[in-house]
Amino acid sequence: MDDKLIIAGIEFKSRLWVGTGKYKDFEETKKAIEASGADVVTVAVRRVNITDRSKENLLDYIDPKKYKILPNTAGCYTAEDAIRTARLARSAGVSDMVKLEVIGDEKTLFPDNEALLEAAKVLVKEGFIVFPYTNDDPIMAKKLQDIGCAAVMPLAAPIGSGLGIRNPYNLKIILETISLPIIVDAGVGTASDAAIAMELGCDAVLMNTGIAGAKDPIKMAEAMKHAIIAGRLAYKAGRMPMKLYASASSPLEGKIGA
Amino acid sequence: MQMIINGKNKTISNNTTLAALLNELNIDAQRVAVELNMNIVENGEYAQRVLKDGDTLEIISFVGGGTNG
Numbered sequence: 001m002d003d004k005l006i007i008a009g010i011e012f013k014s015r016l017w018v019g020t021g022k023y024k025d026f027e028e029t030k031k032a033i034e035a036s037g038a039d040v041v042t043v044a045v046r047r048v049n050i051t052d053r054s055k056e057n058l059l060d061y062i063d064p065k066k067y068k069i070l071p072n073t074a075g076c077y078t079a080e081d082a083i084r085t086a087r088l089a090r091s092a093g094v095s096d097m098v099k100l101e102v103i104g105d106e107k108t109l110f111p112d113n114e115a116l117l118e119a120a121k122v123l124v125k126e127g128f129i130v131f132p133y134t135n136d137d138p139i140m141a142k143k144l145q146d147i148g149c150a151a152v153m154p155l156a157a158p159i160g161s162g163l164g165i166r167n168p169y170n171l172k173i174i175l176e177t178i179s180l181p182i183i184v185d186a187g188v189g190t191a192s193d194a195a196i197a198m199e200l201g202c203d204a205v206l207m208n209t210g211i212a213g214a215k216d217p218i219k220m221a222e223a224m225k226h227a228i229i230a231g232r233l234a235y236k237a238g239r240m241p242m243k244l245y246a247s248a249s250s251p252l253e254g255k256i257g258a
Numbered sequence: 259m260q261m262i263i264n265g266k267n268k269t270i271s272n273n274t275t276l277a278a279l280l281n282e283l284n285i286d287a288q289r290v291a292v293e294l295n296m297n298i299v300e301n302g303e304y305a306q307r308v309l310k311d312g313d314t315l316e317i318i319s320f321v322g323g324g325t326n327g
Contacts, residue, residue, distance in 0.1 A: 019324015029322060044323025045291075047264040047316065053284040058320050074323050084293075088318050091298045092291040208324020 003236065005203055007181050008129045008150040010068070010097075013039040015198065016228040017070070017183065019208025023217065026061040032211055033062065036221035042070045042099055042206065045089045064094045070131065072099040077112070079119040086123055097129040099153070099185075099206075109159040109186075113140050117147065124148040133185050136170040141178045151180050153206065156197060157187025160209040164193040168200055175201045191220075191227035198231025199239070259311035270309065277304040280317070290319045 005012040017040040023029040033041055041062055049055060062069070071089035076082035079102060086098040102119055104112030111134050123130050129150045134140050136154040144152050154174055157163035164187060165171065175182055181203035188194050188210040197205050205228060214220035261268050263283075270279060276299060280287050292299045293316040299307055309315075 020322040021324040023322060026322075042324055043320035045318050046321045046323075048285055048290055048319050050264055050266065050268075050283050050285075050317065057286070057289050058322055059289055069320070071320060072323055084296075087298055088291045088293060088316070089320075091300060092289075092318070092320065093301060094320075206324075212324070 003232070005181065008097075010129075012068070012204070013037075014225075014228070015204040015232055016194070016224055017042065017204055017206040018211060018221070019206070020058060020062065021208050022212035026056060026058060028217060029058070030061045032217045032221040033067070034221075035218045035225070036211065037225045038067075040068045040070050040206075042072050042208070044074050045071055045085050059094075068097070069094040070097050070099050071095060072133075073101045073119075075103065076101060077103050079115040079122070082115070082119040083122050086119075086128060087126075090128065096127065097131065097150075098123060099131045099133060101133045110155075111135060113137070117143055120144060120149055121147050131183065136167050136174065138170065138173045138177050141174045141182075145178050145180050149180065151183050151203070152178055153183045153185035155186040156184045156193065157189075159186040160213070161187055162189030162210060162213065163187055164189050165196045165200070168196065171197070171200050171202065188224075191223040194224050194227040195231035195234070198228055199234050201235050204228075259309075261309060261312070262314045264315070264317055274309050275305055276307040276309060276315075279309060279315075280304065283317075285317065290317050292317050 005015055014037050016036055016038045018036050018038040019042045020029050073082040073085040076085055082102045102112045102115040104110050116132055120130050120132050131151050131153055132144050132149050133153045141152045157166045183204040183206055184197040184202050185206045188207045194205050211217050211221045259272055295314055
């Protein structure tokens, strides 16, 4: 089936993108990612612990040759911090891609769109492939498209909330107005949420807590893999129209006793 | 001489290169990125870059993270 996801000239094997946070350990992270079939994994950029060097490195488990590493700027509250983090991430030499997050508020983790746009402009100019985490706001999505982002990543619900697709109509408007790939980022809680995002026509879904926060993350990773494939196929197939009343699917002719 | 590494004060010997410091700290240079006084130092320059008294270093690596702040 020729239904490839290509962004900025890069071909992606899966429409499910996964984060690497909140797992019990690296072994579980690795197994969950394998079960998800994802080839994009997001990672965070943090200071190395210089006093305790006993800790293992995530990249010893997630091979950058096998996976596309998407560093994020999670935890950045200003454009300056996000730009600085993105530059550092790129200099680590695994990717020119950045999942750009500029957080506006600790409690909701909603993006600061003004600062996001400012940071995105700078990073696009520096040659980064920018994936901005934004609200499900069509106007903002358009602005991000206009300045040269590679895709738009609207949230479905607050990060880590697992509330699912809270505003499918906004996502629909974004899908209609934006020609860039749309990747739902954050809020997916279970497999049906992922399927809904794909049925709407989104190009991919990025999730972390939806998998890592499940009782059995490895099983949920597999469930998400199937949900993404099923949702995409349903979108491509084109669903039947909804009707208020019944419509028999068996023929009426030839009934006994007629 | 004194330096600030990842926000912590640290005493290191004079004329230490960045590569030597990473080695001393048991850090795999291939797995990190470094900022010296707010400017990124590319991996290939670690061996030539000699650290000075009062320098501020940031050494980062990738950790588990998704979309969480």
